[in-house]
Amino acid sequence: MGKLQGKVAVITGGTTGIGFAAAKLFVEEGAYVFVTGRRQKELGEAVEAIGPNATGVQGDVSKLADLDRLYETVEAEGRRIDVVFANAGLGEFAALGSITEEHFDKLFSINVKGALFTVQKALPLLNDGASIILTGSVGSAKGTPAFWVYGATKAAIRNFVRAWTIELRDRRIRSNVLSPGPTETPLVDRQPPEAIARIVSTIPMGRMGSPAEIAKAALFLASDDSSFVTGIELFVDGGRAQI
Incomplete structure (x- = not known):
């Protein structure tokens, strides 16, 4: 029997990278998953690859109406939720002196506002004893030039789970942050190669992680x-945040 046999999971940002790897693994371990993505074509392809125990709901986590539609879909299928993996996120480089309001608002809207309301709007459908997982980042603990607005968004959600651990304890709902180091995802592929090379050089294990490795920690x-285990930040980072 799988580790998530009979469970229902919601995974935002589930079309590529860590979210997609987690959705596939969760299904392999017996779960039914609802995955979200902003682009319908990629979402459809992801759901087809994940298999029959998956439903895709197109949407942007920074738009509350899209989150409402996600949970309306879960409820319409007669499901309740055992795992919320608020994974959707965005990272962009911009140095001090070149930060724009658009850059700041975009990152905080998706990474912080999106994570908060993904969880809050799930509460009425969340089973007691459920698990909440937020995707953080090693960037929350390391000062990375031109990447610190992103790091600040991840530091913010670290505080979320500290408080939720207390607020949700009567329902036995656990809240944790999963913080990857540099990982081979499309998000990383869009960054300047010299920036990625500089970051990789700081990883004690000497390589980037894979989405499958992060997915195992999410499982x-x-x-x-x-x-x-509740209220923690679990680093899966090749040691980067630890030295």
Whole structure:
């Protein structure tokens, strides 16, 4: 029997990278997953690859109406939720002196506002004893030139789970942050090669992580294997944040 047998999971940003890898793994471990993505074509392709135990709901986590539609879909299918993996996020480089209001608002709207309302709007459908996972980043703990607005968004959600651990304890709902180091995803592929090379050079293990490696950590936090784990930030980063 799989570690998530009979469970229902919602995974935002589930069409590529970490979210897609987690959705595939969760289904392999017995879960039914609802995945979101902003682009319908990519979402359809992802759901087809994940298999029959998946439903795709197109939407942008920074738009509350799209989140309402996500949970209306879950409810319409007669489901309740055991795992919320608020994974959707965006990273962009911009140095001090060149920060624009658009850059700031975009990152905080998706990474912070999106994570908050993904969880808050799930609460009425969330089973007691459920698991909440937020995708953080090693960037929340390391000062990276031109990448610190992104890092600040991830530092913000770290505080979310500290408070939620207390606020949701009567329902036995666990809240944790999963913080990858540099990972081989389309988001990284869009960054300047010299910036990525500089970051990789700081990883003690000497390489980037894979989405599959991060997904295994997400499975741990989603499953009963982590039944006594809440309020933490789990770094899966090749040691980058630890030295």
